Amino acid sequence: xxxxVVQGILxxxxxxxxxxxxxxxxxxxxxxxxxxxxxxGKTSLILRTIDALQGRLRIGVIEGDIASNVDADRVxxxxxxxxxxxxxxxxxxxxxxxxxxxEQLPLDDLDLILIENVGNLICPVSFKLGEDLxxxxxxxxxxxxxxxxxxxIFVAVDAVVINKLDLLPYLRFDVAAFRKRIAGKNxxxxxxxxxxxxxxxxxxxxxxxxxxxxxxxxxx
Amino acid sequence: xxxxVVQGILxxxxxxxxxxxxxxxxxxxxxxxxxxxxxxGKTSLILRTIDALQGRLRIGVIEGDIASNVDADRVxxxxxxxxxxxxxxxxxxxxxxxxxxxEQLPLDDLDLILIENVGNLICPVSFKLGEDLxxxxxxxxxxxxxxxxxxxIFVAVDAVVINKLDLLPYLRFDVAAFRKRIAGKNxxxxxxxxxxxxxxxxxxxxxxxxxxxxxxxxxx
Numbered sequence: 001x002x003x004x005v006v007q008g009i010l011x012x013x014x015x016x017x018x019x020x021x022x023x024x025x026x027x028x029x030x031x032x033x034x035x036x037x038x039x040x041g042k043t044s045l046i047l048r049t050i051d052a053l054q055g056r057l058r059i060g061v062i063e064g065d066i067a068s069n070v071d072a073d074r075v076x077x078x079x080x081x082x083x084x085x086x087x088x089x090x091x092x093x094x095x096x097x098x099x100x101x102x103e104q105l106p107l108d109d110l111d112l113i114l115i116e117n118v119g120n121l122i123c124p125v126s127f128k129l130g131e132d133l134x135x136x137x138x139x140x141x142x143x144x145x146x147x148x149x150x151x152x153i154f155v156a157v158d159a160v161v162i163n164k165l166d167l168l169p170y171l172r173f174d175v176a177a178f179r180k181r182i183a184g185k186n187x188x189x190x191x192x193x194x195x196x197x198x199x200x201x202x203x204x205x206x207x208x209x210x211x212x213x214x215x216x217x218x219x220x
Numbered sequence: 221x222x223x224x225v226v227q228g229i230l231x232x233x234x235x236x237x238x239x240x241x242x243x244x245x246x247x248x249x250x251x252x253x254x255x256x257x258x259x260x261g262k263t264s265l266i267l268r269t270i271d272a273l274q275g276r277l278r279i280g281v282i283e284g285d286i287a288s289n290v291d292a293d294r295v296x297x298x299x300x301x302x303x304x305x306x307x308x309x310x311x312x313x314x315x316x317x318x319x320x321x322x323e324q325l326p327l328d329d330l331d332l333i334l335i336e337n338v339g340n341l342i343c344p345v346s347f348k349l350g351e352d353l354x355x356x357x358x359x360x361x362x363x364x365x366x367x368x369x370x371x372x373i374f375v376a377v378d379a380v381v382i383n384k385l386d387l388l389p390y391l392r393f394d395v396a397a398f399r400k401r402i403a404g405k406n407x408x409x410x411x412x413x414x415x416x417x418x419x420x421x422x423x424x425x426x427x428x429x430x431x432x433x434x435x436x437x438x439x440x
């Protein structure tokens with residue numbers, strides 16, 4: 001007698017995330033979900049990426065915030081297509097929110113969508129959006145002990161970008177120990193680049209994104 | 221005919237929070253719930269407060285974290301009674317967690333309990349613990365736009381402490397604008413002190429705590 005095997009049924013969020021993913025794939029768009037604490041520099045990373053990849057990749061942005069559109073205004077000033085999601089109190093983006101926001105983006109004219117999640121190291125990790133890559137932005141002033149205290153996000157992400165390295169001289173932050181603690185939680189994680197807002201950033205982040213894009217195009 | 225008035229029924233968390241509050245009052249203990257982003261300096265504020273109020277108030281500490289006990293170890297090194305709550309993924313402390321942790325603290329020998337909530341500007345705001353005061357710690361590297369983006373916490377707290385002011389020379393952060401934005405969300409809020417980890421902190425925070433304690437003792 002055959003035992004029937006029932007595949008895991010996707011929860012409501014994951015079902016919509018899968019629909020988002022299929023839509024992104026259909027349009028050949030690579031999607032990065034950027035997660036971090038409040039004030040770690042997510043919007044600055046996005047603005048700098050738009051500048052660095054101008055003429056090379058067509059970038060759209062989804063800004064997630066509890067309230068306000070100060071971040072989306074900064075992106076719009078770069079003439080990049082942007083949509084602001086206000087969660088109205090919810091501590092993370094979810095796939096239905098992203099699905100609704102896509103109606104506002106010119107999907108035929110984009111290669112890359114950067115999603116800025118709500119500033120929170122915990123809740124966003126549990127909600128797929130349809131992204132290709134999950135990236136965490138770690139800010140030096142937050143301290144080098146975060147992999148101990150917020151292990152879930154370090155396990156979940158594909159890459160960590162270390163930000164605000166220009167503040168290193170004024171803080172107790174051991175970059176080597178931080179890298180080791182991240183690797184302890186997630187040996188596969190890529191530390192794409194050590195990026196800082198106020199100095200000329202390393203090119204690894206931009207190169208990493210461009211490579212990711214090329215890989216995706218080859219795959220489709 | 222009399223219309224019966226049904227009082228709002230407390231939810232399960234608030235019921236336990238009320239029990240916690242009654243227990244604290246019975247022991248004459250003032251309780252502060254400290255909320256902030258990850259890495260804003262909550263533990264450092266607690267350590268410094270223990271030092272500053274030594275011999276004046278007997279302080280116990282409840283440390284809330286997703287995982288690890290690195291924070292509690294730092295407090296224990298000061299010989300202050302401390303209990304670590306690991307939420308195991310939950311993005312905030314709740315009243316039942318605090319209730320269970322109180323079995324580990326010498327309530328008869330304490331005047332003040334400092335609760336360090338999980339690093340998160342959003343979720344902790346919705347869960348009463350039984351505290352007398354809610355305090356938010358705002359860290360300068362997080363930027364001066366936070367009252368726009370996380371209005372809920374600024375509305376909810378009794379006081380805001382601004383931390384890491386020693387980094388002001390290296391950042392774009394307008395203290396006057398930040399204060400004005402906080403007042404815009406919550407005109408009653410007290411900005412108890414501008415505190416920085418690496419310089420000699422102002423005395424307003426400690427004095428504020430001592431005053432709060434005296435007020436509570438008078439009230440009971």
